[in-house]
Amino acid sequence: MTRLRLWRCCGGIPPFWADPFFIDEFGMSTHFDFEIQSETLTSEELRAITGSARSDGQIRWLRQHRWPHVLNAAARPVVGRYCARLLLAGIVPSQSFMSAKSWTLPVGKIA
DSSP states (O other), X not given: OEEEEGGGGGTTOOOGGGOTTOBOTTXXXXXXXXXXXXXXXXXXXXXXXXXXXXXXXXXXXXXXXTOOOEEOTTSOEEOBHHHHHHHHTTOOOOHHHHTOOOOOOOGGGOO
């Protein structure tokens, strides 16, 4: 996973409040680290959801539960993180939702 430090957007020079030793009045460090997650599930996450370490077992589980997925060049299933979150929350996205075209700005209507 990639880590993003907020102060890097300031030209690489951290302001005083980004000092990892600077503690605010609540005892919290103001040095923030955020993990940027991939758009697809990792192999460990897919293994935890399907209960299978082998790709054929994962594909079988995904097909039985009607989870949208694609196979990569190594014949391993790839599942989108957004779709997985919806399905794990009990929301079944419709086919029209999954294949909806992206919105574009109607430039001709701008005055």
